[in-house]
Amino acid sequence: MSDALVDAEAPAAPPPPPSITIDGRRIEVKPGELLIAAAERGGTYIPRFCYHPRMEPVGMCRMCLVQVDGPRGPALVVSCMQPVADGMVVSTEAPNVKKAQEGVLEFLLVNHPLDCPVCDKGGECPLQDQTISNGPGESRFVEEKRHYEKPIAISELVQLDRERCILCDRCTRFAKDVAGDPLIHFTNRGGNTQVETFPNHPFASYFSGNTVQICPVGALTASPYRFKARPWDLEEVESTCTSCSVGCRVTVQSSRNQLLRYQGVDSDPVNWGWLCDKGRFDFEAVNSDSRLGSPRLRRGGELVEVGWSEALDAAGALIARAIEQGGPTSVAVIGGARGTNEDAYAWAKLAKGVIGTDHVDAQLGDGLPVGVLTGLPQATIDEACQATTVVLLAPDLKEELPVLYLRLRDAAEHRRVRIVELSSMASGLTPYTWATLRHRPGEQSALVRAILGNGDKNVVGASGEQLDAVRAQLDAGPVVVVVGRTSLAESPDFAVDATSALRDALPNATFLPVLRRGNVRGALLAGLTPGLLPGFTARVEPSAALTAAWSTVPDDDGLDTTAILEAAAAGRIRCLILLGADPASDHPNRELARRALAGAGSVIAIDTFLTASSQHADVVLAAAGYGEKSGTTTNLEGRVSAVSAKVSPIGTARSDWAIAADLAERLGADLGFDELVDVQTELRAVVAALAHVTDEALVSAPDGVLAGGPATSRTLQGKHVEPPLANAYAYRLTVSRTLYDAGLGVARSHSLAGLARGSALHLHPTDAERLGVASGTEVKVVVVADDPDRVRTAVMTLVADADVARGVAWAPFNQPGDTVGDLLDGSVVVDVRVETL
Amino acid sequence: MAVSTGPKILTSRFELSDGHTIDRYLATGGYRALAKALAMAPDAVTAQVKASEMQGRGGAGFPTGTKWGFLPPGVFPRYVVVNGDESEPGTYKDRLLMERDPHQLIEGIVICAYAVGAAQAFLYVRGEMALAQERLAQALNDAYAKGYVGHDIMGSGFSVDITLTWGAGAYIVGEETALIESLEGNRGMPRLKPPYFPASKGLYLQPTIVNNVETVSNLPWIINEGGDAFASLGVPTSTGMRLFAVSGHVNRPGVYEVPQGLTTFRDLFEAPEYGGGIRGGRKVKAFIPGGVSAMWFFEEHLDMPLDKPTVDKAGSMLGSGAIVVMDDTTDMVKAAWRVVRFFARESCGKCTPCREGTTWLERILDRIIAGDGRPDDLELLLDVSDNISPGLAWPPRQTTICPLGPSAVSPIVSALKRFRPEFEAYLAKAAQHRESAHV
Amino acid sequence: MPRLSDANLTLAKEIIGRFPRPKSALIPLLHLAQEQDGYVTTDAMEHLAELVGVTAAEVYGTASFYEMFHFEPSGRFHINVCTNISCQLVGAWELLEHAEKRLGITAGGTTTDGLITLEDVECIAACTEAPCLQVNYRYRYQVTPADFDALVDDLVAGRLDREIPPFGTLAKVRQHVPVERWAGIGTEAQAQVDAR
Numbered sequence A: 001m002s003d004a005l006v007d008a009e010a011p012a013a014p015p016p017p018p019s020i021t022i023d024g025r026r027i028e029v030k031p032g033e034l035l036i037a038a039a040e041r042g043g044t045y046i047p048r049f050c051y052h053p054r055m056e057p058v059g060m061c062r063m064c065l066v067q068v069d070g071p072r073g074p075a076l077v078v079s080c081m082q083p084v085a086d087g088m089v090v091s092t093e094a095p096n097v098k099k100a101q102e103g104v105l106e107f108l109l110v111n112h113p114l115d116c117p118v119c120d121k122g123g124e125c126p127l128q129d130q131t132i133s134n135g136p137g138e139s140r141f142v143e144e145k146r147h148y149e150k151p152i153a154i155s156e157l158v159q160l161d162r163e164r165c166i167l168c169d170r171c172t173r174f175a176k177d178v179a180g181d182p183l184i185h186f187t188n189r190g191g192n193t194q195v196e197t198f199p200n201h202p203f204a205s206y207f208s209g210n211t212v213q214i215c216p217v218g219a220l221t222a223s224p225y226r227f228k229a230r231p232w233d234l235e236e237v238e239s240t241c242t243s244c245s246v247g248c249r250v251t252v253q254s255s256r257n258q259l260l261r262y263q264g265v266d267s268d269p270v271n272w273g274w275l276c277d278k279g280r281f282d283f284e285a286v287n288s289d290s291r292l293g294s295p296r297l298r299r300g301g302e303l304v305e306v307g308w309s310e311a312l313d314a315a316g317a318l319i320a321r322a323i324e325q326g327g328p329t330s331v332a333v334i335g336g337a338r339g340t341n342e343d344a345y346a347w348a349k350l351a352k353g354v355i356g357t358d359h360v361d362a363q364l365g366d367g368l369p370v371g372v373l374t375g376l377p378q379a380t381i382d383e384a385c386q387a388t389t390v391v392l393l394a395p396d397l398k399e400e401l402p403v404l405y406l407r408l409r410d411a412a413e414h415r416r417v418r419i420v421e422l423s424s425m426a427s428g429l430t431p432y433t434w435a436t437l438r439h440r441p442g443e444q445s446a447l448v449r450a451i452l453g454n455g456d457k458n459v460v461g462a463s464g465e466q467l468d469a470v471r472a473q474l475d476a477g478p479v480v481v482v483v484g485r486t487s488l489a490e491s492p493d494f495a496v497d498a499t500s501a502l503r504d505a506l507p508n509a510t511f512l513p514v515l516r517r518g519n520v521r522g523a524l525l526a527g528l529t530p531g532l533l534p535g536f537t538a539r540v541e542p543s544a545a546l547t548a549a550w551s552t553v554p555d556d557d558g559l560d561t562t563a564i565l566e567a568a569a570a571g572r573i574r575c576l577i578l579l580g581a582d583p584a585s586d587h588p589n590r591e592l593a594r595r596a597l598a599g600a601g602s603v604i605a606i607d608t609f610l611t612a613s614s615q616h617a618d619v620v621l622a623a624a625g626y627g628e629k630s631g632t633t634t635n636l637e638g639r640v641s642a643v644s645a646k647v648s649p650i651g652t653a654r655s656d657w658a659i660a661a662d663l664a665e666r667l668g669a670d671l672g673f674d675e676l677v678d679v680q681t682e683l684r685a686v687v688a689a690l691a692h693v694t695d696e697a698l699v700s701a702p703d704g705v706l707a708g709g710p711a712t713s714r715t716l717q718g719k720h721v722e723p724p725l726a727n728a729y730a731y732r733l734t735v736s737r738t739l740y741d742a743g744l745g746v747a748r749s750h751s752l753a754g755l756a757r758g759s760a761l762h763l764h765p766t767d768a769e770r771l772g773v774a775s776g777t778e779v780k781v782v783v784v785a786d787d788p789d790r791v792r793t794a795v796m797t798l799v800a801d802a803d804v805a806r807g808v809a810w811a812p813f814n815q816p817g818d819t820v821g822d823l824l825d826g827s828v829v830v831d832v833r834v835e836t837l
Numbered sequence B: 001m002a003v004s005t006g007p008k009i010l011t012s013r014f015e016l017s018d019g020h021t022i023d024r025y026l027a028t029g030g031y032r033a034l035a036k037a038l039a040m041a042p043d044a045v046t047a048q049v050k051a052s053e054m055q056g057r058g059g060a061g062f063p064t065g066t067k068w069g070f071l072p073p074g075v076f077p078r079y080v081v082v083n084g085d086e087s088e089p090g091t092y093k094d095r096l097l098m099e100r101d102p103h104q105l106i107e108g109i110v111i112c113a114y115a116v117g118a119a120q121a122f123l124y125v126r127g128e129m130a131l132a133q134e135r136l137a138q139a140l141n142d143a144y145a146k147g148y149v150g151h152d153i154m155g156s157g158f159s160v161d162i163t164l165t166w167g168a169g170a171y172i173v174g175e176e177t178a179l180i181e182s183l184e185g186n187r188g189m190p191r192l193k194p195p196y197f198p199a200s201k202g203l204y205l206q207p208t209i210v211n212n213v214e215t216v217s218n219l220p221w222i223i224n225e226g227g228d229a230f231a232s233l234g235v236p237t238s239t240g241m242r243l244f245a246v247s248g249h250v251n252r253p254g255v256y257e258v259p260q261g262l263t264t265f266r267d268l269f270e271a272p273e274y275g276g277g278i279r280g281g282r283k284v285k286a287f288i289p290g291g292v293s294a295m296w297f298f299e300e301h302l303d304m305p306l307d308k309p310t311v312d313k314a315g316s317m318l319g320s321g322a323i324v325v326m327d328d329t330t331d332m333v334k335a336a337w338r339v340v341r342f343f344a345r346e347s348c349g350k351c352t353p354c355r356e357g358t359t360w361l362e363r364i365l366d367r368i369i370a371g372d373g374r375p376d377d378l379e380l381l382l383d384v385s386d387n388i389s390p391g392l393a394w395p396p397r398q399t400t401i402c403p404l405g406p407s408a409v410s411p412i413v414s415a416l417k418r419f420r421p422e423f424e425a426y427l428a429k430a431a432q433h434r435e436s437a438h439v
Numbered sequence C: 001m002p003r004l005s006d007a008n009l010t011l012a013k014e015i016i017g018r019f020p021r022p023k024s025a026l027i028p029l030l031h032l033a034q035e036q037d038g039y040v041t042t043d044a045m046e047h048l049a050e051l052v053g054v055t056a057a058e059v060y061g062t063a064s065f066y067e068m069f070h071f072e073p074s075g076r077f078h079i080n081v082c083t084n085i086s087c088q089l090v091g092a093w094e095l096l097e098h099a100e101k102r103l104g105i106t107a108g109g110t111t112t113d114g115l116i117t118l119e120d121v122e123c124i125a126a127c128t129e130a131p132c133l134q135v136n137y138r139y140r141y142q143v144t145p146a147d148f149d150a151l152v153d154d155l156v157a158g159r160l161d162r163e164i165p166p167f168g169t170l171a172k173v174r175q176h177v178p179v180e181r182w183a184g185i186g187t188e189a190q191a192q193v194d195a196r
């Protein structure tokens, strides 16, 4: 047979992948990829300063010059701008390449102060490294160097030393293109070019710390880290940030057993290397002087320091007595969303499998029913960012889940994903949306129904044309709905109803629930939710694996947090356990939380600090904090990744799971957990969705492994609620969180604490004007209600704010000096009147 | 000595005190070409420009018709941007065209916009040129009022706006991609190439034609008289009439419209109707043939014709038609220093070699002139230059984005190659001084 | 410090309307601000930032790139002496030296009465008329020391006030296009592209 015949019969061979030759070595490349990236994958690191793989190249520093053979002979090209082409021949070692690179390096050094010995970056500085390996020996530059005032604070968190700056455009590009906060900018020209902020407009970006991390020299330094350590003294471990549920990958760095710095790790499915400033700098809270280093026991009205065995005995006794006097259901556990999956599982087992109570809830009445996880087809962040349309039924993601905001912003700006925002007020993403439809608080599901064509088009503010355009867009391709709790002053029923309506109308839509606490998804999956056993299995249908591991399961479905608090307030809870939860600050009905803490027979808190809630406890068990314990965490997509201990816990503080094991022992039971691995083994055996999340899987996929699950379930049931008619003289309240608040991570981190904006009532400027009240004035805010019990009042500072729609009042929740929490009572919506003082 | 002459294509109204008014313009044949062009198909207009073989007058000398042909078919909107930023030292002609015959330019812009199918045109005038801005504003207001610009031009159904805008002092904005950045309200920093021409991605990343004021001012004549008529002027490799500004040590510095290729540098310097000889009957020591970015020429180049390929081959360029004559009294170190200082101050700061290198070169020369030169300085000058423009060749190779950085190398290489002893004399004096200070 | 006056705000909006995207109007608007106050104030930059929809840092980033903008008060008249090559060859430095002596300041400085700022500038495109200078961007050609003295005398005496407006004002004639003559195709077409 001739060769030709063979060829003809064989299926057409796929064309060979494109390849290039670098320094005589052939490497395969991806079409269109940049030469600098292709070379790096192929093992050739081309020096660079301005290029950053997550930003558009600018080709400014000229360090990455290499020689490419072209039709008109070899030429020097910047490899960060040059897309590869099949057959390209590249030299990174030719003498003229070396000369050009050395020349650029020399140019960069002529005005660089070379103050490496006192520079934070010294030891991890690309400029220093390049200089040592390739730089000119002795300086030929004999003139005076450029001088600028030494570091200037460009924000509360970041300082800029312009003498060290090499003008690579990384920070400025990041600020504009990635964060959308172009508050730092090049100014002046040529040799006088510098980076500056505008007078009185500091670089107050939630993402400013990233500029410090990507600065290739020591020009930008972070105030919380300046002069704290030299890079060679740092030890580090890779981990996952649990400040919110995005779950950014980080390296946790420490020196002498103290946390000093977090750096973002480029996790492709999640954070792309970025972190928000809260996540980056709240290590200060772990190091805080006010951390609880040992247990406390209430004696004579005072919380006094005691040893562990005494504290555990006391706690065990309180639980035992409650069970004895009121049965298992007189014990309730709130919290667990701030710990690891293992912590949560151990506590679920203690509560449900040992004590026998189902009054267990990791959410604090500020989330959504667990049905958004179990009853909707789920989406990942990547899927949202690749959808045709993203529908936002979510709180302000820039405030609550900052890096998810970055990802969606990128999707809208660079991938042309169309974002449709349905909300009561402007959010950080509003400028990047394709359509924004505003609704009054409580009218979210009415708006969704109007869009879907099965509701009254007149109830909402949007025009019929807008509604039709959005409807058409929903049919234009894949849709991902981002769903979360938009306002603490509204019933979650609206969101559930809106979401289930969308699911019913859009058979192919998927959903990304955005519950915000660090490991809330993991805690719920591990069983810290009423009515369900670990793995979201029904209480009445325990799996064989569970039955093998647990001695009992609760007899009845339990209560959620709000109902637990109501029961406690009514004296029906004899022992209330707060597992890293602070309902007195965090629950939307703060007054109820206070009554519950007072009404509970006893309170046991497992916490890192004495909080508004834990200070009322009878026993406080000191918990290990972030960076002090290992385990796994689950982000909002259901992605499980490792969290790693870097330092030993403060004092004698212990992991939550270990505390659970010890308490079980006090109750005469054995959880079977001596080591973390024991918990992990059982967790993976009991929760089928986690069976594949083995240590090996986490090592080979450090970005995390998606938990399996009922990904296609469509069982979420909406409940139609009719909001009461709005009173023309009242403002309908919307209350949501901002990045910086009075929460522990911020309030106990001294660099962040001052950044919280403070409690205030925001009204549209026209509304404020109509009241005749100037921005900044204190006013009396009164709840409008027929039931006199519901009429609550608070004094708040009024702020005129164009982001708020007319007729709506917005207040940030849990700010220092918060009073809005006093107005919320769990009603469907809250209307308020504003009175001058 | 008889010099070749040609018709006054560009300067026909320069002598008229009211040549800038619409009345005078109309009375002298103005807007006839526009009417004629609007009666033609756009492609036919482009064909005339192609036939003219006109090379752009902004500096690069790229054939205008060919450039228009680079517009990607079917991509709209497209824009026309007219480059009136004239800032290359020695260059002086666009300002005259804008001040003395603004309607000729406006007519050219509308013809260009019609030919390329532009949605809007922008006339970017150098910030420092107040009179040009006034004359153009008045001319545009009149042309709009009379229906030569804007909605439904001359009843043809074709509409295009011209927005007059202006800079604020930055030489680099003359570079076309920097000009576009500036026109977008940004810092005037050149964009990365490729794309090599804004024709594919320009203003707002839409297809954009950038042409020089002089280039566009030729269009009415080309349409009136035909592309072939234009091509028959000058020589085939450099067609048409062209404005050259002759400055420096000549008796009659001035801006002269001459046929390209048929005129030599010597003609321009010596003919009584042009430069009228070197001042004081002295000799030419060196001259810059096409703006300070160009390599310098010397006596042996005097008889070279003003023809693009000839000048290119000789290792320099006609650039922006700016010829600076230096007689034998000139201090070449100071001449080179002044040009280097210019580039150092005008670097946009984007590329490291240009930002740091040009400043460094300036400071070395500062030092040499101040009497503080060091023995290694000349090698240092050349090596720093080489790191900005590897090989010190012509046309320059560059480690930078745009040619500004490498342009700073031209005066150093030119002066040092030819007049090294003058530099050495400075160094020797410095050495002497240091020695006596020691004793 | 002042934002744009109402009259200038109207003008600013008209200028913005002549560009497909608002930020394109930034340089003309900065000139307008400088014309109003004699220099570009921080308040004006904040106002312009609002008008074109960018941050104040971006406005300053653009403004500070260009030499003609000043961010602090300076002389009522800016005398800019060109010292570039064509002028250097025929006595620009000597002229500048004379100017410095006559005014009692060095280049870059302002006379104590705030009347005149002297600057040593790059080529101003009058190379065949060297040595040359500009007063508030109005040319003076082939300037001798005597010419310079006469110019200063005239400026001090106010004899040139009609010809030469105070620093900041460029063209005394502005582009104005009646609505019915404006085609507006660029803005419309660009808006369609930008709307994705």
Ligand SMILES: Cc1cc2nc3c(=O)[nH]c(=O)nc-3n(C[C@H](O)[C@H](O)[C@H](O)COP(=O)(O)O)c2cc1C
Pocket (backbone or CB within 6 Å): B055, B056, B057, B058, B059, B060, B061, B062, B064, B067, B083, B084, B085, B086, B087, B088, B171, B172, B173, B174, B175, B176, B177, B210, B211, B212, B213, B215, B216, B402, B403, B404
């Ligand atoms: C540094 C630099 C400065 C320039 N300055 C000008 C200028 O002032 N005026 C101009 O018309 N072209 C200038 N150019 C050339 C322009 O980039 C562009 O080639 C020209 O405007 C195109 O018009 P043309 O094809 O009609 O010549 C400059 C180029 C460079 C690299």
Ligand code: SF4
Pocket (backbone or CB within 6 Å): B172, B189, B190, B346, B347, B348, B349, B350, B351, B352, B354, B355, B400, B401, B402, B403, B404, B405, B406
């Ligand atoms: S070569 Fe100079 S002027 Fe040109 S882009 Fe680079 S830094 Fe700017």
Ligand code: FES
Pocket (backbone or CB within 6 Å): A047, A048, A049, A050, A051, A058, A059, A060, A061, A062, A063, A064, A065, A078, A079, A080, A081
């Ligand atoms: S890394 Fe390529 S130019 Fe900076």
